[in-house]
Amino acid sequence: MPSFPLTPDEERRALEVIGVQTIEDLFSSIPPQVRERAKMDFGEANAGLSEHELRRYFDGIAKHNTQHTSHFLGGGVYDNIIPAIVNQLVLRGEFLTCYTPYQPEISQGTLQAIFEFQTMICRLTGMEVSNASLYDGASATAEAVMMAQRISGKPDAPILMAASTPPEYKTVVNTFLKCNSSPPIEVPWNKEGSLDEEKLKSLIAEHKPSALVVASPNYFGLIEPLDVIRKHLPADCLLIVTMADPSALSLFETPAALGADVVVGEAHQFGTPMLFGGPHVGFFATKKKFLRNLPGRLVGETVDDRGQRAYALTLATREQHIRREKATSNICTNQGLIALRTTIYLSFLGKQGLIQLGEMNYSLFDYLKESLASHGIPLKFKKGLHYREGVFEVPNLSVRFDKLTANGIVPGICLSQKYSGSQREEFENALLVCVHPGHTRAEIDALVEGLSHG
Amino acid sequence: MDKGMDQNKSLGTQGLVLREATIFERSAAGRKGFGLPPLDVPLKKPSLYKRTHAAELPEVSELDVVRHFTRLSSWNYSIDTGTFPLGSCTMKYNPRINEEIAALPGFANIHPDMPVELCQGALEVVHTLEGLLGEIAGLDEVSAQPAAGAVGEFTGLSLIHAFHAQHNSPRKYVLVPDTAHGTNPASCTLAGYQTITLPSGPKGILDIEPVQAAIQKYGRDIAALMVTNPNTLGLFESNISQISELLHGIGAQVYMDGANMNAIVGMARPGDMGVDVMHFNLHKTFSTPHGGGGPGAGPVAVRSHLAPFLPNPRVRKSSAGYSYEWLPNSIGKVKSGLGNFGVLVRALCYIRHHGRDGVTRIAKNSVLNANYLRAHLSKIFQLAYETPSFHEFVVSDSRQLKSHNVKTLQIAKALIDHGFHPPTIYFPLVVPGAMLMEPTETESLQDLDKLVEAFQDIVHRIESGKETFDNAPTKTVVGRVDEAAAARRPVLSLDDRTL
Numbered sequence: 003m004p005s006f007p008l009t010p011d012e013e014r015r016a017l018e019v020i021g022v023q024t025i026e027d028l029f030s031s032i033p034p035q036v037r038e039r040a041k042m043d044f045g046e047a048n049a050g051l052s053e054h055e056l057r058r059y060f061d062g063i064a065k066h067n068t069q070h071t072s073h074f075l076g077g078g079v080y081d082n083i084i085p086a087i088v089n090q091l092v093l094r095g096e097f098l099t100c101y102t103p104y105q106p107e108i109s110q111g112t113l114q115a116i117f118e119f120q121t122m123i124c125r126l127t128g129m130e131v132s133n134a135s136l137y138d139g140a141s142a143t144a145e146a147v148m149m150a151q152r153i154s155g156k157p158d159a160p161i162l163m164a165a166s167t168p169p170e171y172k173t174v175v176n177t178f179l180k181c182n183s184s185p186p187i188e189v190p191w192n193k194e195g196s197l198d199e200e201k202l203k204s205l206i207a208e209h210k211p212s213a214l215v216v217a218s219p220n221y222f223g224l225i226e227p228l229d230v231i232r233k234h235l236p237a238d239c240l241l242i243v244t245m246a247d248p249s250a251l252s253l254f255e256t257p258a259a260l261g262a263d264v265v266v267g268e269a270h271q272f273g274t275p276m277l278f279g280g281p282h283v284g285f286f287a288t289k290k291k292f293l294r295n296l297p298g299r300l301v302g303e304t305v306d307d308r309g310q311r312a313y314a315l316t317l318a319t320r321e322q323h324i325r326r327e328k329a330t331s332n333i334c335t336n337q338g339l340i341a342l343r344t345t346i347y348l349s350f351l352g353k354q355g356l357i358q359l360g361e362m363n364y365s366l367f368d369y370l371k372e373s374l375a376s377h378g379i380p381l382k383f384k385k386g387l388h389y390r391e392g393v394f395e396v397p398n399l400s401v402r403f404d405k406l407t408a409n410g411i412v413p414g415i416c417l418s419q420k421y422s423g424s425q426r427e428e429f430e431n432a433l434l435v436c437v438h439p440g441h442t443r444a445e446i447d448a449l450v451e452g453l454s455h456g
Numbered sequence: 457m458d459k460g461m462d463q464n465k466s467l468g469t470q471g472l473v474l475r476e477a478t479i480f481e482r483s484a485a486g487r488k489g490f491g492l493p494p495l496d497v498p499l500k501k502p503s504l505y506k507r508t509h510a511a512e513l514p515e516v517s518e519l520d521v522v523r524h525f526t527r528l529s530s531w532n533y534s535i536d537t538g539t540f541p542l543g544s545c546t547m548k549y550n551p552r553i554n555e556e557i558a559a560l561p562g563f564a565n566i567h568p569d570m571p572v573e574l575c576q577g578a579l580e581v582v583h584t585l586e587g588l589l590g591e592i593a594g595l596d597e598v599s600a601q602p603a604a605g606a607v608g609e610f611t612g613l614s615l616i617h618a619f620h621a622q623h624n625s626p627r628k629y630v631l632v633p634d635t636a637h638g639t640n641p642a643s644c645t646l647a648g649y650q651t652i653t654l655p656s657g658p659k660g661i662l663d664i665e666p667v668q669a670a671i672q673k674y675g676r677d678i679a680a681l682m683v684t685n686p687n688t689l690g691l692f693e694s695n696i697s698q699i700s701e702l703l704h705g706i707g708a709q710v711y712m713d714g715a716n717m718n719a720i721v722g723m724a725r726p727g728d729m730g731v732d733v734m735h736f737n738l739h740k741t742f743s744t745p746h747g748g749g750g751p752g753a754g755p756v757a758v759r760s761h762l763a764p765f766l767p768n769p770r771v772r773k774s775s776a777g778y779s780y781e782w783l784p785n786s787i788g789k790v791k792s793g794l795g796n797f798g799v800l801v802r803a804l805c806y807i808r809h810h811g812r813d814g815v816t817r818i819a820k821n822s823v824l825n826a827n828y829l830r831a832h833l834s835k836i837f838q839l840a841y842e843t844p845s846f847h848e849f850v851v852s853d854s855r856q857l858k859s860h861n862v863k864t865l866q867i868a869k870a871l872i873d874h875g876f877h878p879p880t881i882y883f884p885l886v887v888p889g890a891m892l893m894e895p896t897e898t899e900s901l902q903d904l905d906k907l908v909e910a911f912q913d914i915v916h917r918i919e920s921g922k923e924t925f926d927n928a929p930t931k932t933v934v935g936r937v938d939e940a941a942a943a944r945r946p947v948l949s950l951d952d953r954t955l
Contacts, residue, residue: 004551004809007900008821016828016901025820028827031692031844032724039728042591042812047584050811053553059808060801064562066577067570075567078792085490087522089559092747095536096529099550101877102749106937107929108533108872112748115528118479121949125511131948134749137603140792170792177767177788178610181617181648225505255505278578279568279793280603281751293946299749303953304942306934307927316942322606323883327641327651332606334639339747342525349479350521352489353513362495369497387504407571415569443496 003050072445073412076391076436077221077420078139078168078246079279080271083440088273088346092339102335106314107306112338113313116301119345126251127265128258129287134299135341136333139268140174142284143167143215143244145297145331146266147175147186149288150213150240152295152330158183159212162205166191166220168246169420175215186215195222195383195393202234213240213264218257219250222383222434223367223391232261240264247271248285250389252360264288273347274340283340296320297331359439363390366437370446374435377454382432391436393417396453399431406452413449466913467538467875467906468931476527480950483514489521531933532748533877539903541829543848543880543892544637544688546718546740548822551809554744554802563801568793572779579778582794583771585804586755592717592815593734593757594727600755601767601795605715606639608735608754609682611767613647614787615733615758616680616709618765622785625707627679631670633662635688635884640713649679656886660689660841667699676706684713685729686720688884688892689841690826690848700730709733709762717741718896719823719847722816726757733758741818742803753799767791821897822847825904829895832908836915840887848894850887857889862918862925864889867911869936872929874910 008016013025022028029037051059073081092098096111103109103116116134123132136142151159161179163172163186176185189205192198197216205211214235218226232241243257245267257265270282286298294317302316322329351359367390371381374394382393396402399416406413414436417429433453437446516524533540540547558564566578586598602608613630620627630649632640633656641651652670657663662683671678681703685693693699700710712726712734718741726734738744739752746752758766767790769780794800807815823846830839830849837851853864868878868891880892895904917923927936947953 003811003814004806006817006821006897008824008897012901013824016824019831020824020827021831022827025824028823028844028846029692029720029723029819031694032720033694033697033729036697036724036728039594040723040725042722042725042815044588044591044807044812047588047808048812050814051808053809056553056557056805056809060557060560060805061562063577063580064560066580067562067566067575069574070570073567073570075569077569079567079569081565081567083492085518087518091522091525091529093555094526094529096532096534097525098555098745098747099535099547100532100748101534101540101542101545101547101746105533105868105872105878106939107869107932107934108531108877109748110531110933111528112532114476114478114531115525115748117949121478121480121951122511122513124949124951125513137607137751138792140789141603141607170789173768173789174791177614177790178646180787181614181646225502227505251507251511253502253507255507259508260505275564276567277564278566278570278575278797280791280796281753281798282792300946300948302942303947304938306938307936308934310934312934312937314937314939314942316939316946316948319943321638322642323638325642326638327645329638329642329645332610332639332642332646333604334606334637335604335750335752337751338749339745340751342748345479346521346525349514349516349524350490350518351513352487352515353510354488354515355490355492356513357510358492361499361501362492364502365495365497365500368500387502389502407574412567412570412574439492446497 069410070412071410074414074435074449075412077415077434078170078268079276080247081276081438081440082271084273084275085347085350087350088343091346092343097342103315106312110313113301115342115345117303117313119341120301122345122348123285123287126248127287128256129265130290131293132285132287133296134301135336136284136286136298137337138280138282138284139244139246140171142266142286143171144175144178145286146242146264147179147213147215149295149297150242153292154212160209161186161213162189162211163215164189164197164217164220166195166222167215167217167244168221171244194385195224196386197226197231199234206234211239213242215242215244217244217246219247219389222393223388224383224386225254225389228257228260228262242266249359249363252356253364269344270340272344274343281337281340283337283344294320295330298333299336362439363437366441367391370435370437373446373450374453377450379453391434393432393434395431396433397431398456399433402453402456405456411449411452413453466873468873470931473530473933474527476524478950479514479516479524482516482520482524485515487515487517489516489518538875539899539907540877541879541893541895541907542877543894544715545880546894546896547746548743548896549898550743550745551806554805557805558798558801576777578797579771581801581804583773583778585800588807589736589755590757592721594725595757596760597763597766598755598757599766600753600800601791602735602754602756603791603796604750604752605735605737605754606643607790608756609639609643609713610646611790612711612733612735612756613643613649615762615765617647618787619762620679628677629674630679631681633683633687634886636684637688637713637715640682659843660691661687661693662695662699664695664698667702671702671706678706678708680709680711682711682713684715686716686846689850690845691841691843692846696729715740716847719819721819723819733762738799738803743806744799744802751796751799753796818897825895825897825899829893829904833911836912848892850890850892852887852891853889856915856918860918860921864891866925866928867914869928870914870925871910873931876907876910
């Protein structure tokens with residue numbers, strides 16, 4: 003049982019002050035038949051556990067998750083090396099247990115950190131304005147699509163979306179659009195795994211979309227030719243670039259420079275563990291001219307009544323607590339603590355460190371790619387420009403996958419599980435393999451060895 | 457400022473607080489920060505689409521980073537610092553064992569695409585938590601996937617949308633009482649529904665008549681009623697069972713916003729009141745830290761007729777272990793992975809820590825504390841409703857406004873100088889000058905007494921004509937912040953600065 007502060011004496015005193023006999027009297031406005039039926043059975047959890055027992059219970063559960071020694075999973079969630087200070091600093095109670103910074107005079111720490119986060123996202127993506135973060139990359143993508151529909155003035159405006167966007171992102175966008183408009187129209191990938199430009203042109207002519215969503219790197223690890231894609235788009239069709247892995251911005255040109263209107267994505271790999279998929283942190287950056295249409299919170303710099311620099315949440319008139327049913331989004335929170343992790347991580351990694359990180363990912367994948375090729379396992383999309391992950395055609399995949407997994411090496415994501423219909427057939431033997439900066443040459447060699455036999 | 461403020465009564469004082477510019481302003485060209493491991497394969501660089509200008513991140517040392525963020529943290533008020541009577545937000549203490557458990561490598565370092573046989577523990581956490589939440593809700597199935605309360609609302613409304621679509625009964629309207637959180641109407645819009653606002657009655661709760669009138673007017677175009685119980689005035693919607701029956705009579709659904717579950721957990725179950733679908737806010741009721749605005753989690757619980765539409769995938773348990781099931785009629789995913797897993801671990805830890813009886817004590821003690829505070833504060837402030845309160849209550853500034861033209865905002869800011877976080881102010885909208893207070897069960901009577909003394913001191917100063925607190929707070933690292941200027945000319949990143 004946890005520690006409750008109230009003593010029996012204090013309970014009596016409180017009841018006296020209130021003027022009732024028992025605590026139960028305070029619940030008298032619950033209808034008796036509802037009150038009587040409130041019988042819960044937690045089974046083995048009926049009794050509370052002490053801290054010691056909690057440790058034993060959860061250690062037992064967590065142990066079932068640590069049977070592997072190395073993995074090559076990516077596809078939108080990326081393992082990363084987390085500096086000790088990130089974990090330590092976010093445990094400071096003043097960050098961990100503070101509230102949304104609606105009272106700026108006692109929230110300057112959170113507010114300034116978010117201002118720094120916004121600055122970092124702008125500098126990474128090249129965009130002019132960033133919000134204070136969203137739930138994750140998938141929901142940020144959905145919010146970007148809905149913003150494009152708002153800007154177009156038609157809540158059900160057609161949207162194009164690259165079929166090579168991470169499958170999780172596509173299904174989340176579909177769910178969020180479902181009640182007010184049709185799902186996005188998918189633009190297929192070409193034989194090299196990049197956006198099919200011919201199909202794009204015909205789909206634009208047919209549907210007059212208000213936005214195109216492209217992932218770059220896409221789900222197959224390929225950098226898309228955003229500048230070329232931009233040229234195919236009419237002026238009023240927004241280019242939304244979604245980045246499940248913004249660490250690519252260490253080496254590759256910013257989406258802003260290539261013509262993007264909105265850049266969204268997922269930033270957890272900057273200092274937050276994989277955590278079985280969350281909590282992570284979505285980012286949302288765009289041009290200043292779309293400021294009034296932005297979803298989510300924003301922090302702005304201002305002054306206090308002593309003339310000092312100060313920060314505050316701003317432009318809240320877009321938000322649900324003011325605008326209610328006319329708000330730009332129903333979002334009420336950001337991912338404060340995870341955005342803070344991102345800010346601490348990027349501060350410590352720094353300008354040179356970020357480039358080094360990108361070069362590591364790029365070089366490790368290059369080594370993996372060459373090794374696999376020399377063992378008869380080619381990339382599926384050979385001509386494309388890859389960053390950190392790619393699709394490989396592995397003979398006898400399911401047998402080799404199971405054998406490696408049984409030996410504690412999880413070799414990647416079997417793409418046939420992520421697609422249906424003809425796409426599933428295309429990916430029958432396809433494995434999405436991803437490197438992360440903690441990988442050693444020895445680990446990659448062991449993977450290559452395991453994937454080449456059996 | 458009144459130099460005579462009684463320093464002995466006030467918790468707030470001025471310690472040494474350090475100034476700190478942005479992290480970018482600590483930067484020095486060429487200074488290296490975090491060291492990555494050495495690369496043991498040949499270095500390669502891309503030749504196409506190369507970035508032409510490096511992103512201008514800071515160039516700082518480890519100590520620079522630690523000092524910077526430690527200084528920033530000292531400018532925040534938090535639960536760990538002091539009492540936080542912030543209504544509607546359930547700012548209770550977060551037991552630290554939750555943090556330790558969520559950081560276990562077996563939870564933190566698991567990729568969501570891990571083959572099921574290698575993530576049985578993670579699936580067990582989700583499955584166990586969903587089962588316990590279902591028991592608390594008195595409902596049949598739970599999805600822990602929604603990332604926050606607002607996503608939970610959208611998910612629940614989407615389930616209702618899918619249910620009506622399956623019955624070839626597309627509907628237009630959701631009834632929402634005027635006491636609702638702003639997210640409720642915003643979520644209705646997102647789910648394709650128009651909001652019909654229902655007025656609350658003289659006792660602060662929803663009467664049966666406006667529901668009957670709406671049913672008369674809109675009939676089977678009503679998709680659902682969306683109600684928070686206890687509502688945002690801290691009052692139990694005691695007509696809920698009859699109102700639910702009325703809605704079920706026209707095939708409409710009852711959605712309950714579970715933001716205020718802290719008041720009734722173990723004492724009343726939404727499923728027993730006729731609720732068809734609800735969401736929990738794990739970061740409120742089940743004590744995962746607010747973290748300056750997230751992350752949270754907003755699981756939804758449903759009666760069995762809505763279960764076929766729940767977000768994919770479902771976690772199932774059999775003799776062979778845990779596995780995924782993909783429902784053919786699911787509304788789809790509302791979040792990557794299975795949700796904010798790290799938050800789910802914390803909530804499960806918290807519930808197991810309390811056990812069944814401990815969970816009920818949460819409600820009892822939070823309601824006791826709120827009523828204790830109400831008994832004291834209703835002597836100095838105007839109580840909005842005499843109806844018995846649950847875990848929170850509303851007072852207003854009307855006495856102080858009438859006598860000395862001092863508003864809620866001034867009172868809230870004055871409280872900061874006494875060392876307390878202000879209550880929720882100007883919400884709910886139905887009470888002009890509202891102060892919504894929720895002390896939670898983790899505050900001791902000693903701390904509540906100090907809060908009462910602070911309010912008494914503030915009111916005494918107002919009513920004796922000594923102060924109007926226009927310049928409060930004065931003891932904080934920054935004074936009253938010019939929020940209007942922030943909105944007039946937005947400076948949203950360092951690169952927006954013109955100086």
